[in-house]
Amino acid sequence: MKKIHFIGIGGIGLSALARFLKQQGHHITGSDIKQTTITDALQKEGITVCVPHCKESIGDQDYVVYSAVIKPDNVEMVEARRQGKLVVSRKEALLFILKERRVFSVAGAHGKSTTSAMLASMVEGSVIIGAESKQFGTNMVYKEGKNVIFEADESDESFLNSNPYVAVVTNAEPEHMEYYNYDYERFYGAYRRFLESASVRVINAEDPYLGTLEGLEAIRLYPSKDIKELTTVIRHNEPFTRFNLKDLGTFEVWGIGEHIALDASLAILASLTEYDIETVREKLKNFRGIKKRFDILRVDEEFALIDDYAHHPTEIKATLASAKTYAKAMGLARVTAIWQPHKYSRTVDNLEAFKACFEGVDDLVILPVWSAGEAERFIDFEKEFARYTPRFASCVVRQEETLVLEDAHHTLLSQGLVIGFGAGDITYQLRGKCPCK
Structure with missing residues (x-):
């Protein structure tokens, strides 16, 4: 067994790998820039976490793993290299973590966390995903055996190191x-x-690129032809989607919208490589959603508050359509979107799509850009999003069962459906843990 130190262990992806290796018997330590619910949970699980980063964290470890956001001048990186330790990125670490595993690897720009969690509800094995499954209450589940359901990341090509047996x-x-x-x-x-x-390969064959792949044997899903009779079901204020898939009959899954049916269908087709159709149909019902994906924080007859991780225009557009459907089903007249743009580069690269993806929303509130370490760039949000007459706020403060915008008027939001979008700290603001409070 090895002693392994994780720099940036509070990240949702790196924390899952740290937990996985700890369950295998390795001695794990880590560090992060600030204390969070994830670092607190890791401490309770017996992992020593140093906050903030400090060179004293580097001791007798065999090697050091760092997340993609860690810079070369990080004090622990500098100290580890000074001591001559093996220092590897998360991407490089996957080569030995997953080397001997039978990996069900799920990739894609959108929906991979949800699809991975759905797949994990059906296929027996360890689970390593970049989100907290509500079914399991964690982002990592360890089970004996070779199967691993893994959410693969294309952002730095690390999915190429995931050793896929089944690629979705x-x-x-x-x-x-x-x-x-x-x-x-x-x-x-x-x-x-x-x-x-x-x-084994399972793909959405109506994706503009994936649909062009020739000479590659794959299980192909054609959503417009293969997924039929979508129905939204509300049960105890929880949304479910019922649909028919190919000639396989009817399935029901937690969530709402066409994208949920698509994700579930891909997970079903991957699961059918392991189990019979009736087993898959029943096990899918165990899926209860994932934290920060259409995460219903509060709902009653007048007000619903939803937190969603969507930070790309395609994701926002799809989730907003689901929010409108849910609002209608719950009898809520207005939909307010609170958007925290994530990264200047993403916002600039997709500006026209962002300007279009909020179409039909009754109210748009824009928070400051969550930079994720990028240098600030000027974006004239007031001009670019003028069609929505947006409001601007420094943050959102949760006060008991209402929201207050930290704007010029301290605007109260307590009616209709309010949904927050973003991959930054907006999730903590909506949960009453606003850093600016």
């Missing part, structure tokens, strides 16, 4: 193009290599 691709929409130097041939080539490395 929800879509291949260009994202994180700054990493690929805006080289589309390299970007799409990475997806093809990912699929080629798997024994």
Whole structure:
């Protein structure tokens, strides 16, 4: 067994790997820039976490793993290299973590966390995903045996190191193009290599790129033809989607919208490589959603509050359609979107799509850009989003069962459906843990 230190262990992806290796018997330590619910949970699980980063964290570890956001001048990186330790990125670490595993690897620009969690509800095995499954109450489940359900990340090509036995691709929409130097041939080539490395492939064949793949044996889903008779079911204020898939009959899954049926269908087709149809149909009912994906924080006859991780225009558009459907079913007249743009590069690269994705919303509130470490760039949100007459706030404060915008008027939000979008700290603001309070 090894002693392994994780720099940036509070990240949702790195924390899952740390937990997995701890369950295998390795001695794990870690550090992060600030204390969070994840670092608190890791401490309770017996993992020593140093906050903030400090060079004293580097002691007798065998090697050090760092997250993608860690810079070369990080004090622990500098100290580890000074001591001559093996220092590897999360991407490089996957090569030995998943080497001997039978991996069900799920990739795609959108929906991979949800599809992974759905797949984990049906396929027996360890689970390593970049979100907290409500079914399991964690982002990592350890089980004996070789099967691993793994959410693979295309943002830095690390999915190429995931050793897929079954490769599932929800879509291949260009994202994180700054990493690929805006080289589309390299970007799409990475997806093809990912699929080629798997024994079994399950793809959304109506994706503009995936639909062009020839000479590649795959289980292909054609959503417009294969998914029929979608019905929204509200049960105890919880949304469910019922649909028919190919000639396999009717399925029901937690969630709402066409994208949920698509994700579930891909997970079903991947599961059928292991189990019979009736087993898959029943086990899918165990899926209860994932934290920060259409996460219903409060709902009653006058007010619903939802937190969603969507931070790309395609995701926002799809989730907003689901929010409107849910609002109608619950008898709520207005839909307010609170958007915390995530990264200047993403906002600039997709500005026209962002301007279109909020179409039909009754109210739009825009928070400051969550930079994720990027240098500030000027974006004239007031001008670019003028069609929505947006309101601007520094943050959102949860006060008991209402929301207050930290704007010029301290606006109260307590009617209709309010949904927050973003991959930054908006999730904590909506939960009453606003850093600006």
